[in-house]
Amino acid sequence: MEKLKFAFYWAASCGGCEIAVLDINEKILDVAAKADIVFWPVALDIKYKDVEAMPDKSVDACFFNGAIRNEENERMAKLLRQKSKVMVAFGSCACDGSVIGLGNLWNREKIFERVYLETPSTNNPQDVTPQTRFKVTQGELELPEFYDTVKTLVQTVDVDYFISGCPPPVPRIIEALDNILSGKLPHKGSSFLLNKALCEECPREKKERKITQIKRVYEIEDDFKTCFLDQGVVCMGPATRGGCGAQCLNANIPCTGCGGPAPRVSDQGAAMAGAFASIIANPKLVRQIVDPVGTFYKYSLANSILQRRIMK
Amino acid sequence: MAAQERTSSDFTVEIKQTLGGESITRCYQCGTCASSCPVAKMTDRYNPREVIRLALLGQRENVLGSDTIWLCASCYQCQERCPQEVEIADVIYALRNIAIREGKVPKIYAEFAATLTRDGRLVSMSKFLEKKRIEYGLPPLKPTGVEAIRKILSATGFDKLPISGMKGEST
C-alpha cells in the first residue's frame, strides 16, 4: 500500500503545537511507517515553491496550526488547502484564534505603535515600523502584509476537521492520527476533541452554584475537590469543549478555555459570561471581574460573534 | 426645646450623608433610648429620642443651636438597646460634627482641639508628674507624634474648622 502524504504547517502561533506533535513520542514511528511528511517547515527544508509544484489534492492530510495574522499565513492556508485532501485546523490558534486572536483588541496601527515605538526596551530612533515594500540599494525588499484583524483558519479556507487545545492534548492527537491513518474519518466539520464541555471530564464536586464574591485563583484556599465556580473563581469549563482530560483542573488551575467553544456554542465567551452572570448574587458583582476579555475570550476572540474590538 | 421651626427634609439627608448619621431614618420613636439614658434620667435638658425626632422633622436650628446635642455622655447604652439599630451615639457625633463646621463650638471642645493640635494629646504632661514618674521608677515617656497628628489634622481639614484658638502653637 502506498504511503500517505502528510503536511504540517505553522502560521501565526507560538510553536507549542509543533512541540505537541513531538510529544506523541514513539507514536511518530507509526506515523513514519504509514505516512511520508512532505512539508514541515520546522523540521524539513522544503520551500514554498516545492509545495506550489505539488499536484492539487496530492497531500492526504495537512495539519495546520496557527492563526491567520498576515498575508503569508493566508497565502499558505489557501495553497495548502488546494494541495490537500483533508485540512485539519490544529490547535487553538487555527481553530479559534487563541491568544494571537487577542490582537483583535487593537489594529495594525496600534500594535505597531506599541511593539515598535512604545515598549521600554525599544531602541528605534527613526520610528521605523514594518512596511510591505522597502527599497534598499540591492533592490526592493518585500514583507507580507500584517492584517488589522486576526482570522481563524476556517474563516479563511474550508476546513475538514478541528483539533483545538493550546496545545492539543496528546491523546487526541494520537486519536486523530490513527483515524486518518486508518481512513476512518468522522463526518466533515467534526472535532477530534470531546463533543461535550469540559465539566463532563472534570472530577470536581459541584455545590451550591451561587456566587457571592468573585475571586482570582490566588485568593482562594487550596481545594482540589470543589468546583471553582463554587469558590467564586471564573472557570471556563462549562462553555469549553472538553477532551483534554481536565488537566488544568487536576493541577488546581481553573479552565481558561483553550478547548474553544463547546459544540453548538456560537460564542464561547458570551456563553460562559451569561451562565456565570446567571448565578451571581447581584449584578454589581460583574465589576469584580478583572479583564473580562482575557477571562472569557482568552482563546476565542477571533472566533466570536463580533470577532474584534471596534476601533474608533 | 425651642419653638417650632419650619421643617425640611434636607436636614435628614445631610445627617445621613455625614459619617455616623447614616442610620437615623430607621428611628420609629419607641423611646427605648430615652429610658436607657443615664443623662435623661438626671435632667430633662436631654432626651435622645427627642433630638432624633427634631432632626427627622428637619428642625435644623433647634437641633444644632441648642446645647442638647452636647449633653450626650457617649455611653452607647441607647445604641446597644435600640430595636431599630439606630446608631444613636454616632448620630449625635454626626450632629456635633455638623454643628462644629458651622462654628457652634462649646468652649471645652475648643480647648480640646487646641490641646490636641499643640501637644498631640488631650491631657498635657506637667513638670510635677514628670518628676514623680522618675521618683516612682516609671520609664520616661516616649516622644509623642505631634508632627504626625498635625499632618493628619491638616489633611482632613480639622485644623481649618471654625474653632477659635486652634491655629496657634500656644495658648
Added chain:
Amino acid sequence: MEAAKVGVFIADCGGQISKVLDIEAITNFVKNIDGVAFVARNSEFWRGQGLQIIVEAVKNKKINRVVVAESIPKISELAITKAVEEAGLNPYLVEVLDLKNHCAWPHRDAPLEATEKAKALLLAAIEKAKLLEPIEKAEFPAVKSVLVIGGGIAGMQAAEDLAEMDFQVYLVEREPFLGGLAAMAGHFFPTDDCAVCIQSPDLKTISRTSRKCVYRSGFSEIPNLNILTNSRVVKLEGAPGNYKVTVERKPRYVNEKKCVACDLCASVCPVEVPDEYNAKLKTRKAIYINKPLIYPPVYVIDEEACKFHDCARCVEVCPAKAIELDQKPEKVTLNVGSIIVATGFKEYDPSVIKEYHYGEYPDVITHLELARMLDAFGPTNGVIIKPSDKKPAKRIVFIQCVGSRDRRWNPYCSSICCMISLKHAIMIKSAYPDADVTICYIDMRTAGRGYEKYYERARELGVKFVKGRPSEIVHDPSANTLIVEVEDELLRRLLELEADLVVLATAMVPSEDSKELAGILGLELDEDGFFKEYNAKLRPTETKRRGIFICGGATFPKDVPTTSIHSHSAALKAAKFLLHGRIVKDLKVAFVNEEYCSNCQICPVTCPYGAITLVPKENGHFVARVSALICEGCGICVGTCPVGAIELTHLRQNQIQTQIRALLSINGTSNPLILAISCSECGHTAVDSSGMSMMRYPANVRVLKVPCAGMVQVQHILEALKAGAQGVMIVGCKPDGCHYEVGSGKAQKKVEMAKMLLKAYGIEPERLEMFHLIYVEGDRFAEAARIMTENLKKLGPLRL
C-alpha cells in the same frame, strides 16, 4: 415533515391600519417571501368571516402554518389558535402579530417607516412560522388524595374541607394531640369564644351549627379523613399529582382503640415532668392527656420521661389493657396528589433580650404563659399569680413588640400581639376590676373588623396605655417587685412602673421544623423563615412547587379569621388541582438535549420551579432533565445553559436567531435600528399598552418576544448588533414582580455582564439597556424607546 406552506392573514382593523400602513405594498412584499402559500386581507381575522377564511385555508390543506397580523392583543391569538386546532392543525403552528398596536398606531406620524417596519415584523413572523413545530399535550395522573401537614386550626379546617369534597385526606400532626398553638390559647379574639372551636363538619349525625368544639364536632369521624398524630413527614418522592410521602409515626404506647381515658394510669404514674401544654407552669405525668381534650381522647406516654418496663405500673392498673410498652416507631408511605403545609408559628423565646430578664425573673412571662394562667383548666385554674411566690398578681404590665419590629431579632411586626394583649387585658380587668393593667406600646395595631372596638373596650375598663418601649426590667429584691423603666413619650417623662407581673408580647416566629420540612418538600422560606408563597397578591396559598400549598401561620403570624380564609383557599386550590384525577398540559416546555449536556450543573439552581433535576450517569456525572409536568416554559434555563443543550419546544434557538435577522433586515428608517427583546409578560404588555393608548415612538424599534427576559442570552445581544442593531433594549418585568420569579433579575445580571463585554469590544455600553416595566407603564416604554433612539443618535453609527 411536510414543507412549510405559510398562510398570511393581514387585518386592517376597519381601516385603522391601512390608514397608516401601505397594506398593498405589504401584501406584495409578503407574497414574494419564500414559503408563503396563501395571503388574505380582511378587516379582522379573529372571529366571524375573517376567521372562517383561515379555517377554510387550513381545511383545504392550502396551508400548514398560519401567520395572522391582528390588532387585538392576546384575545385574538386565543380565538385563532382554538379555531385552527378545530380545523385540524396543531395550534402551535400559529404565529399572531399585532400590526396596529405595535406599528400603525405608535408610528402613525411616519407611515413610510411604519410600512417598512410592518414588512420586517411580518417577515420575522413568517420566518419563525416556517420553523415552528407542533406541540402535543401530555397527561399526568393525579391521585385524589391530599396530605395536610399540621393539626392546628389551619390544618384541621383545610383537611375538613377536602375530606368533605371526597378527597382522601391524611392529616399529620407532630404532637400527640391535635389543636396546635390555638388549643393553648384558651380564648380567641375577636369572637371571645374558645380556641378549641371550629367550623362544624357537614355530618348527617351532627346538627349543623356555625361552630363546634373540636372534641364534639365529629371531626375525627369525617369519612375520608385519616388523622396521624405523633407523626412527621420525613421524605417526599414522586411528582405533583402523584407524590409518595414517607411519614414517621412515633409510638403512643397506648392502644388508641382500647384506651377509655379513665385516668387510672396517670394517677399511679410516678414520673412528673414540666407540662409543655401548660407552658411549664405546672407538671404532668409521663403518661398524660391534654385537657380539655381535643383529639384523640386517648392517653400517651412521653417516651423521654417514662421508665417503661422498670416501672410499668400503668400497665398493671389499666382496666382496658390499652397500654402497650412494646410499640415501635413505624413508617407509613402515603400516595397523595397534593400537599398542604399548615405548620403554624410559635412564640419567640424572649430570653435573648437580656434587658427584660425573661427566664431569669420568674415574674416576667409571655402571653402563652398568661393564656394558660387565664384558662380555668390551666395550671392556676384561671387565677393570675406571680410565679415567684404564687401570690396573686395585681399590677400587670404588658410590653409590646418584644423581639418583633426589632432588627436585632425579628424585624417584622408579628401582627397579632397587640390584639392578644388587648384580649388578655380585657379578660383581666373583667375578672379583677381592681387590677392595675398597663400596656407599653410603640404603636397599637388593631386593623380588623371589630378590633378597634376591642381597644376601646380596654380603655373603658381602665387599662392604661403608655406610649414607649421599656428599656429594662429591674427586679427589686427587697419588695419582690419588678420595675419597668419606660419613657412616657407623650408626657416626655421617664417612668418607673412597679409590677407584680410583666407580660412580654413576644414575636411570633416559624415553627421549629419549618426549615427541615422546607428542605424535604423543596419549598422556599422567606428571609424570616416563614414558608414563601408563589405570589403574595394573586397566589397567596400556592407555592412554586406545583401541587404543594401553604396556609395559616406557616406563612406569617395570623389571627384566626385570616387563618380560616387562608385554609379554605388552600383547600380550594388543592381540590382544583386534583379535581379531574389527571393533569393535562401542553408541552410548551424546556427539554435537554442530553447529547450536549455536559454536567456543569448550573441550570437546576436557576430554575425557579425546581423542574430540573440531575440524573446520575454511569460515570458518576449527571445529566440535567426537565420535568415536563413542572416546567413552566419560561426559558430561564435556556438563557443560562453555556452549551446550548436546553431548548424550549415553543421557541427554538433557531427561531430566535431567524427573527433577530429578519427584524433587522429591513431598515427603512433614518433612525438607528433598535432590537427590543421583551418578555411576553409585563414587558410585552407594556409595549401593547403603549400602542393601545396611542403613545408615539419611532419605527426603528423592533420588538422580539420571548417568554421571559431571563431567557435572553448574551449571544442574542451580540447577534443583534452583528445583524445591524445599533442598540438593544431588554424589556422585562419588575425584578420583584417577575412572572417567573427570578428571570428579570437574571436578565439584569446578564445585561450588566454584557455591558462590560461591550465596553471591552469598544462598543458603548449605553447601546444596551434593560427596562423593567409593567402593563400600566406603556408611556414609559414609549419614552424609553424615544430616549434610547436619541442616545444612539448621539453616539453615532456602530460600525462592526
Added chain:
Amino acid sequence: MTSYALFLGCTIPARQPHYELSARKAMAKLGVELVDLEGVTCCAPPPVQSIDLETSLIVAAYNICLAEEADLNIVTLCTGCFESLAVANNILKENVMLRTRVNGVLSCLGKEFKGKKEVRHYLQVLLNDVGLNYLRRSVVKPLKSLRVAAFSGCHLLRPSKLLRFDDPERPRIFDTLIEALGAESVWYRNKLKCCGGLLRGYADDVALAIARDKIVNAAHAGADCIATLCPFCFLTLDLGQVLIKSTYKEEYDMPIIHYTELLSLSLGIDPKELALEFHKVKIDKVLDKIGLNLP
C-alpha cells in the same frame, strides 16, 4: 514571653501614676512584656470624635499602624483608648471604602492601615494570655471578704457590636477577674450605666448627679469599694466625692480603686510602691480589710 505594645493614652501618664505603676508591676510579675512605642498620640476619644469623626478614625488608625510596624498587638489600660482604637480597628478591617479613605490620608505620613493586628484591653490579656488558673495561682494575698462593686466603664463593653469584649447586658469577664483575686463582686443597681464623666467640663452638674447615683447605688449594695478600669471613671467618682461633699453636703467615703491596684496588692506587691497617695478618697479601709494596712 507574650509581648504587647502598651498604649497608655493621655490621662494615665499625666495624672494617674498609681494606675500605670500597678498595671506595669502586675504584668511584669505575671510574665507579660509591655513595650512602649515611639510616636503614639492621643487615641482620639469622644471629644475628638465629637469634633470630627473621620479625623478621629484616622488618628486611631495611625496609632494602630505604629503597632503593626512593630508587629505587636496593642493593650490598653484606659477603656476610652480601648474603645477608640478597637472600634477603628474593627471598622476599618470590615469597611473597605472607609479604609481606602483613611489610608488616603495616612499615605502622606507614609503609613498604611493593614488590619493585621488586634487591640486588646488589659483584662483580655489577663484572661487569655495569663489565664485564670495561672492568675489564681499567682495570688499570694487573696482579697478575702472584700466586697467590690465592679464598674468597667461604658467603653469596655459598648458599642458591643464593634468591641466584642463581653455580653453588653450580662458582662462576666470583669467580675470573674475580681473574683479570681479572692474578692466578691457585688451586684448594684445601674451597674452598667455610665459615670457621667464625659459631661465634665460641659455640664458639671449633670455629670456629678450621675456620679452620685453610681456611688449611692454601690454604697446601698454594701460595697467596700468601687473597682474601675477607666481613668475618667476614676476621676469622676474619686474626685467627684469631694465635689459631692461640697455640692450635696453628703459624704460617702467610698474608695475608688483601679482593678490593677487590687491585682497588684493581691499579687503581693508592696502598697508603698503603688503611689496610693493619688487617691482623693483614701483607701485605708480597703487595705485594712485585706490586712495590708500602710504603716
